[in-house]
Amino acid sequence: MEKQRYERPILKKLETGMPGKFGIAANLPPSTHIDGISVDSLVETYGSPVFILSEKTIRSVFKKAKKAFTTRYPKVQFAWSYKTNYLNAVCRIYHQEGSWAEVVSGFEYDKAIANGVEGQHIIFNGPDKSAVYLEKAIRNDSIIHIDHLDELYTIIELTEKCAKRPKVAIRVNMDTGIQPMWDRFGFNYENGQAWDALNKIMHFGKLELVGLHTHIGTFIMSPQAYGVAAQKLADLTIGIRQKYNHTIKYIDLGGGFASANTLKGFYYPGSDTNPTFDDYAEAITSALLNTQFTPDNLPLLILETGRALIDEAGYLLGTVIANKRLSTGKRTTIVDIGINLLFTSFWYEHKLTPARHYSQYTEATTVYGPLCMNIDVIRENVNLPLLNKGDHFVVHHVGAYNMTQWMQFITLRPKIVLIDEDGTAHVIRDNETIDNVMNMEHLPPHLK
């Protein structure tokens, strides 16, 4: 006789008069497959934990975002924010879809070049651009977004040496009505710093001012803030034309759109309530179209969207290590995914689903990672079915930042697998080995 599937015995106290949190079914449907491949077989083949990326989702989300803007505005260009996920395979998918590259370091700059991006399609952002890389960018006709006056003066020095006319924009920070206001990058709009920088560039005359850039923050829940930002950059564009008879070619509104994740402390799931691409596009394009721009002098709209494009395409598969109770009686679940791999669990209530069907019984549990640290918490309080040791589960919407900001800490970093549009899996980054880590170390002679 075949044995029945085991589910541990549970006793749950019923709280009368207390509707379930959100009134949302606690019992999430399981995620047995990702793009046609079973979660169990992915774990079996590639190990646990393992990051999975769906090429199908990357492309379809990109197309959705692009459509939201191109149906409302004639000239739109996306530039893939490398820091969000700079795996070469990922970057190349975005470049195939027509994205330029947006980079913030020499390392990212070189990666974009290695990925075949033409120099003129690389936007160079960030406060730390070395003279070596500024020179490289100037020689390659890349667009430099100037962050501070020291950088402006370095570029001015380099124009002589390179005998080139560098293409530049300035990064503008501004009050868009949201908190916190990111005013540490670029030049401020309200206090006149932005105009001061623009005047310096125009009077110097040897730089080609091609654009204006802002990045107002990240996970911005207010589309209207983008409307304000677009309007302020449009005002500067029009002011430059009036004062210098110079045409700014593009307005770059940076990144910052919310993905479908649920921010901690928010009542409803982000997938239901966060603004959509259409909401952001509507706010931005109406602000631009409602200015004095005429159809023949509309600037190109550049977007450096990161997390909203890739979050949904990323999954992290893991395994239950143990179930435990705290001294208070609270149920806890220990899993093999820690904050070293899932650092976004500091901000998000990541959606977790089991990899197979369970009964309708659930238990409230705290999900802890495997690190020996108190802060290693994946979910503070989540209703999960009665997972057993060894069971697999799926963390959703992890495509942004986790695969770049992860840490080699206590354990080694796992494989990253891309499932292509035909449903074939490819390892796009190997797991680390102890040799990878030890090979970088050197012992002084007296310790050998």
Place this chain on the structure above:
Amino acid sequence: MKLKENIAISDSGYLFNPSTGESFIVNPLGMEVLQFVKKGKSFEEISREILTRYNVDPITFEKDYQDFIHQLRQYLLIGSDE
């Protein structure tokens, strides 16, 4: 170890403690264990019974059983005299 006399258990896994007014649910395995406990079976007997019918190893079941009994005790559904 004995389930308190006055605890009402329905077939659908619903428990009511009239002395505190608290109600609880148990899942099907919880229900089975509860019925065994009610009949006064020992852990060894219960374990043997569960292991022959369910896909579980003895160590996991023992741990889960202890946890379940601990919960019953915590909610004062069984006497703590043993």
